[in-house]
Amino acid sequence: xxxxxxxxxxxxxxxxxxxxxxxxxxxxxxxxxxxxxxxxxxxxxxxxxxxxxxxxxxxxxxxxxxxxxxxxxxxxxxxxxxxxxxxxxxxxxxxxxxxxxxxxxxxxxxxxxxxxxxxxxxxxxxxxxxxxxxxxxxxxxxxxxxxxxxxxxxxxxxxxxxxxxxxxxxxxxxxxxxxxxxxxxxxxxxxxxxxxxxxxxxxxxxxxxxxxxxxxxxxxxxxxxxxxxxxxxxxxxxxxxxxxxxx
Amino acid sequence: xxxxxxxxxxxxxxxxxxxxxxxxxxxxxxxxxxxxxxxxxxxxxxxxxxxxxxxxxxxxxxxxxxxxxxxxxxxxxxxxxxxxxxxxxxxxxxxxxxxxxxxxxxxxxxxxxxxxxxxxxxxxxxxxxxxxxxxxxxxxxxxxxxxxxxxxxxxxxxxxxxxxxxxxxxxxxxxxxxxxxxxxxxxxxxxxxxxxxxxxxxxxxxxxxxxxxxxxxxxxxxxxxxxxxxxxxxxxxxxxxxxxxxxxxxxxxxxxxxxxxx
Numbered sequence: 001x002x003x004x005x006x007x008x009x010x011x012x013x014x015x016x017x018x019x020x021x022x023x024x025x026x027x028x029x030x031x032x033x034x035x036x037x038x039x040x041x042x043x044x045x046x047x048x049x050x051x052x053x054x055x056x057x058x059x060x061x062x063x064x065x066x067x068x069x070x071x072x073x074x075x076x077x078x079x080x081x082x083x084x085x086x087x088x089x090x091x092x093x094x095x096x097x098x099x100x101x102x103x104x105x106x107x108x109x110x111x112x113x114x115x116x117x118x119x120x121x122x123x124x125x126x127x128x129x130x131x132x133x134x135x136x137x138x139x140x141x142x143x144x145x146x147x148x149x150x151x152x153x154x155x156x157x158x159x160x161x162x163x164x165x166x167x168x169x170x171x172x173x174x175x176x177x178x179x180x181x182x183x184x185x186x187x188x189x190x191x192x193x194x195x196x197x198x199x200x201x202x203x204x205x206x207x208x209x210x211x212x213x214x215x216x217x218x219x220x221x222x223x224x225x226x227x228x229x230x231x232x233x234x235x236x237x238x239x240x241x242x243x244x245x246x247x
Numbered sequence: 248x249x250x251x252x253x254x255x256x257x258x259x260x261x262x263x264x265x266x267x268x269x270x271x272x273x274x275x276x277x278x279x280x281x282x283x284x285x286x287x288x289x290x291x292x293x294x295x296x297x298x299x300x301x302x303x304x305x306x307x308x309x310x311x312x313x314x315x316x317x318x319x320x321x322x323x324x325x326x327x328x329x330x331x332x333x334x335x336x337x338x339x340x341x342x343x344x345x346x347x348x349x350x351x352x353x354x355x356x357x358x359x360x361x362x363x364x365x366x367x368x369x370x371x372x373x374x375x376x377x378x379x380x381x382x383x384x385x386x387x388x389x390x391x392x393x394x395x396x397x398x399x400x401x402x403x404x405x406x407x408x409x410x411x412x413x414x415x416x417x418x419x420x421x422x423x424x425x426x427x428x429x430x431x432x433x434x435x436x437x438x439x440x441x442x443x444x445x446x447x448x449x450x451x452x453x454x455x456x457x458x459x460x461x462x463x464x465x466x467x468x469x470x471x472x473x474x475x476x477x478x479x480x481x482x483x484x485x486x487x488x489x490x491x492x493x494x495x496x497x498x499x500x501x502x503x504x505x506x507x508x509x
Contacts, residue, residue, distance in 0.1 A: 079491040080484045081446040083453075084460060088484060092476040184348035191453055198351060211358050219347055219355065226346045 017210035020217065026204050033200025034221060040117055040186040040196060041225075045179055047122035052129025052175075059134050070130065077127035083188050086120040090192045117189035125182040132178060136171030137163065169240055176233045180226055187222075197221060290478050293466040297479070300459035301486050303376070304448040307458070310380045311448075312441050315387025322388060323395025324421065337392070344389030350450050356382035357454045379451040383444060390440050398433035399425055432505065438498045442491045459483055 007021040019026040058070045077085065094116065099107040111119070140163050148158035190198045197218060205214040325337035344352070356378050363372045402425050410420040452460035463479050 075492065075495075076488065079442070079446075079495055080487050081449045083447075083449045084480065084484055084487065087460070088477075088480040092480045095473055095476065180346070184346075187348040187350040188450075190350065198348075198354070202354075215355055215358065219351055222348055222351060223343070223346055 019208040033197040037197040044121040048125035051126025055130030056133035136167040300462035308445040311383035314384035319388040319391025323392035341392040353382035398429035
């Protein structure tokens with residue numbers, strides 16, 4: 001008896017319908033949903049870290065205008081619901097952008113659902129990252145910076161070789177927390193019809209009528225995804241640990 | 248320090264006003280064509296409905312927080328229990344409820360709880376919004392549990408030892424010595440969690456509960472005007488901002504006060 005037959009039998013005899021194992025269509029949808037969640041997570045993580053670094057750098061700069069603008073950005077995105085941010089971008093901002101013409105001659109939005117999901121998630125997580133990196137930079141003692149400068153480092157060199165490596169390690173646990181939240185927040189893309197894991201699972205359970213089984217499979221998949229991320233980051237944290245310091 | 252705080256407050260007020268300013272300026276542009284109702288008047292027209300929906304969001308957030316806290320405190324204390332099995336189970340439940348996406352847990356409760364249940368031969372309806380409250384209370388429980396655990400563990404061991412040497416029982420130590428001290432440290436993260444929960448309440452619109460977000464979408468469908476999209480969504484964003492920003496400020500102020508002490 002093959003695996004496919006075994007799961008068909010499980011459905012016929014016991015009513016446990018794991019259609020993603022024996023039905024090729026459902027399986028493909030589920031795998032694609034998983035890959036989409038992975039894509040949203042990885043791209044948004046990378047962008048949000050860039051936003052966080054740029055924001056923290058601007059906050060440490062001299063220009064009061066840029067400082068104020070960064071603070072405004074952080075407060076606005078931290079204190080409003082991420083779901084409404086996403087809908088705001090997708091429904092309200094998108095129509096103001098110029099459209100692109102596709103091969104059939106139709107006008108399509110320049111940025112689709114996936115694009116807006118990535119932009120919105122990156123901005124939300126990025127705003128939180130600004131705070132995380134800022135407090136990391138603040139936690140580096142000024143004596144360390146002064147010591148580096150007295151050894152002949154320029155300001156930029158001191159930042160690159162001394163301050164940032166320390167600040168990054170200090171920020172790492174808070175950053176990981178935020179990134180785990182980001183992975184969980186990718187489920188919001190469901191609201192604008194991006195076929196990620198939740199959307200794919202909902203499509204499967206409404207057609208194959210296996211709400212209970214799909215719910216559990218989906219929940220387990222998310223938990224495994226997050227466990228995988230935490231596992232990797234724990235190794236990274238260990239590898240980055242500097243002997244003789246707290247970080 | 249003080250200066251950045253002032254800028255932050257100024258920027259915040261500016262943002263809160265931004266939605267209304269945008270609406271006003273758009274409305275002025277609109278007066279050129281008197282046939283169409285101005286955008287501002289439309290926003291004002293729908294404001295009471297959206298605000299009523301927003302109040303449901305707040306009600307859901309308060310109830311979920313209450314249920315989640317009541318369930319989370321014993322769970323957090325169980326996480327530091329001496330009994331191995333109790334401790335392991337509590338940790339597993341905490342990790343599970345903390346790491347699952349909120350929206351997934353919401354779907355789980357919406358689909359798997361019955362829409363009514365029978366008690367003593369009478370059927371009691373189980374409305375969707377109460378199921379949503381439970382769905383949001385689950386992740387709150389996990390997070391509260393972790394806050395309690397962190398707060399209790401942050402109290403120095405010497406406190407436990409001196410309580411024991413003064414003949415306090417373990418239960419007395421927890422409730423009379425440790426918790427009163429830990430409470431101060433648990434308050435800022437607890438408030439932060441509440442702000443996050445309040446901002447997560449629009450999720451209930453996805454699973455079909457009529458909240459502020461549903462009302463915004465309903466108003467947009469009723470008016471059927473694309474130029475209304477931006478102001479109406481901005482109005483709802485502003486409502487959440489005005490509610491959540493003071494909480495965030497208070498949380499930070501409490502954290503700063505705690506920092507000075509140690």
